[in-house]
Amino acid sequence: MQTIFDHGEYQDILAVLKNKDERVKIQNQLLKTNPSMTVVAAKLNIPGPIKNNKKIESFFIAGLNEFEKMLLDAGIVFISKKEWLDKKTGPERFYLVDTGAILVKEITSHFEELKPSYRLFDLDVLANDSGTIKSLSRSDVNQPARKCLICGRPAKECGRSRRHSVEELQEKVSQLVCVELVYQEKENIANWLTQLAQRALLYEVSAWPKPGLVDPVEHGAHLDMDIFTFINSSISLRNYLHQAALLGIMSRSANLSLIFEKLREYGKKAEKTMFVATNNVNTHKGAVFSLGVFVTATAYSLQHLKRFDANDIKNVIKKMLKNLINDDLKHLSSKKILTAGEKQYLKYGLSGIRGEAHAGYPTVFKYGLPTLLTSNYDWNSRILITFLELALHIEDSTLIKRAGDPAIQEWKNKEIKECLNLGGIRTKAGQQKLTEIEEKFTQQNLSLGGTADLLIVTIFLALVKEGLPDGLQNK
Amino acid sequence: MDIKKTALAGTLESSDIQITLSQGNNGINIDLDSSVEELYGNQIRKVITDTLTAYGIDNANVKAVDKGALDCVIKARTMAAAQRALDTADQPDWEVF
Numbered sequence: 001m002q003t004i005f006d007h008g009e010y011q012d013i014l015a016v017l018k019n020k021d022e023r024v025k026i027q028n029q030l031l032k033t034n035p036s037m038t039v040v041a042a043k044l045n046i047p048g049p050i051k052n053n054k055k056i057e058s059f060f061i062a063g064l065n066e067f068e069k070m071l072l073d074a075g076i077v078f079i080s081k082k083e084w085l086d087k088k089t090g091p092e093r094f095y096l097v098d099t100g101a102i103l104v105k106e107i108t109s110h111f112e113e114l115k116p117s118y119r120l121f122d123l124d125v126l127a128n129d130s131g132t133i134k135s136l137s138r139s140d141v142n143q144p145a146r147k148c149l150i151c152g153r154p155a156k157e158c159g160r161s162r163r164h165s166v167e168e169l170q171e172k173v174s175q176l177v178c179v180e181l182v183y184q185e186k187e188n189i190a191n192w193l194t195q196l197a198q199r200a201l202l203y204e205v206s207a208w209p210k211p212g213l214v215d216p217v218e219h220g221a222h223l224d225m226d227i228f229t230f231i232n233s234s235i236s237l238r239n240y241l242h243q244a245a246l247l248g249i250m251s252r253s254a255n256l257s258l259i260f261e262k263l264r265e266y267g268k269k270a271e272k273t274m275f276v277a278t279n280n281v282n283t284h285k286g287a288v289f290s291l292g293v294f295v296t297a298t299a300y301s302l303q304h305l306k307r308f309d310a311n312d313i314k315n316v317i318k319k320m321l322k323n324l325i326n327d328d329l330k331h332l333s334s335k336k337i338l339t340a341g342e343k344q345y346l347k348y349g350l351s352g353i354r355g356e357a358h359a360g361y362p363t364v365f366k367y368g369l370p371t372l373l374t375s376n377y378d379w380n381s382r383i384l385i386t387f388l389e390l391a392l393h394i395e396d397s398t399l400i401k402r403a404g405d406p407a408i409q410e411w412k413n414k415e416i417k418e419c420l421n422l423g424g425i426r427t428k429a430g431q432q433k434l435t436e437i438e439e440k441f442t443q444q445n446l447s448l449g450g451t452a453d454l455l456i457v458t459i460f461l462a463l464v465k466e467g468l469p470d471g472l473q474n475k
Numbered sequence: 476m477d478i479k480k481t482a483l484a485g486t487l488e489s490s491d492i493q494i495t496l497s498q499g500n501n502g503i504n505i506d507l508d509s510s511v512e513e514l515y516g517n518q519i520r521k522v523i524t525d526t527l528t529a530y531g532i533d534n535a536n537v538k539a540v541d542k543g544a545l546d547c548v549i550k551a552r553t554m555a556a557a558q559r560a561l562d563t564a565d566q567p568d569w570e571v572f
Contacts, residue, residue, distance in 0.1 A: 013547050017491070024486040122489070135487065156543045159490065160511050 220442030236277035240270030248299025368458035398449030482559035509541035
């Protein structure tokens with residue numbers, strides 16, 4: 001059984017009473033200087049001698065974030081006037097709220113019932129009633145008195161009679177707080193992954209020079225879009241990437257193909273959002289698919305293994321996408337509007353990004369990620385080195401579509417190999433060659449759009465691996 | 476011992492008790508306001524009386540507003556009020572505690 005009481009300083013009754021005196025002093029001061037406002041004194045009911053530690057403090061802060069959201073949702077403005085987050089007698093925060101005490105009390109009562117663990121919050125609502133400080137009780141808003149955590153009798157009775165042992169109470173409190181802390185940690189990881197995914201989108205488009213792709217200097221092969229279109233597109237995908245991360249991290253299901261189905265549902269809406277943001281230009285349609293898959297799979301894998309493991313992420317992806325070829329490519333003959341990848345499957349039997357995805361993105365894991373992780377130059381160089389490596393090993397359906405012939409692949413590989421033989425982007429000659437390739441791509445209107453998608457997911461993985469937060473380990 | 480001045484200790488916070496001591500001449504009179512009066516009224520009165528007696532206070536008017544305080548809290552708050560009323564140090568007398 002996990003406990004939240006493994007750290008913290010014991011508090012005796014005198015310390016607790018002294019703290020009550022200090023609290024009342026603050027409350028009275030606030031109401032004296034702001035007689036028309038309502039004061040909310042927020043604290044926790046933590047039984048036993050340990051009243052505060054890191055875990056208790058984060059539980060307190062996260063819960064109050066939720067409470068503050070409720071106030072704002074109700075149109076109420078408030079300021080947090082004072083807080084004692086790490087005080088040994090327990091975390092506390094004092095709010096000045098710009099509305100009547102009854103309405104505030106209704107909200108605090110509602111908050112305390114919102115989740116089982118919020119029952120541990122004690123939000124006192126106080127008002128200055130022509131010079132007298134009045135504390136509202138639950139009966140003022142027609143709420144029953146609080147019930148005991150353990151047995152449901154009136155809390156005051158059990159508290160006074162010490163019906164339940166400190167150990168029993170601590171166990172119950174631990175259980176409630178731990179559930180909430182686990183949830184909080186998952187939310188934090190999801191937010192973090194969302195940020196890294198957006199960074200990956202923006203890193204990719206910012207690297208220069210990239211033949212056949214948009215970069216800040218040149219977009220000759222894509223006249224309908226530029227770096228700004230990509231910024232708009234990247235920003236518009238935030239909500240989708242967050243959904244993808246939450247899906248992976250919150251889900252307890254082992255049914256990964258169902259999880260993928262859910263992701264596609266999100267993805268379809270994200271495509272629409274993207275097209276609105278870009279004025280109907282397809283900037284990231286492939287990335288919506290692949291980056292979404294990587295974000296969900298990485299979140300899922302991190303949640304289950306508590307560490308970064310490329311192989312595990314690959315396996316999760318394979319399980320997510322096990323029906324992809326069957327579902328997507330077997331019934332194409334009856335479909336009216338086909339994507340580039342679908343047309344090529346029918347025409348040349350090339351499975352393109354779907355084949356790559358279905359196999360668990362071998363090009364990313366075998367070539368892209370090791371290249372990016374072992375490079376230790378500036379980000380622009382690291383991204384270009386990885387770009388060349390990926391371009392060399394991928395069957396790029398965007399390239400084939402633009403050329404109208406799969407043979408273009410051989411030409412592409414020859415050009416890239418030449419650049420690499422000249423020393424790649426770390427030598428003058430290699431850089432020269434890369435700029436030349438970029439010009440050739442522009443002249444022939446060729447694109448490496450498929451490579452860009454794989455580059456984005458590779459950057460995402462590297463950002464995760466290189467920046468794992470506390471509680472997760474590198475492998 | 477006689478009470479020299481009216482003194483107050485404690486707050487109206489939950490699990491606390493507010494004790495106001497003032498001069499009296501007819502033994503210890505306790506005016507108690509408590510939400511658990513029915514169940515614990517006598518016990519609360521006894522703790523207050525015993526604590527005051529330990530300080531040698533035989534005559535006092537006591538106003539007690541209880542918010543579900545435990546015995547140890549009642550005792551600590553009564554001690555603080557007694558010491559303030561007797562003009563002794565503003566720290567609990569540990570031997571009494």
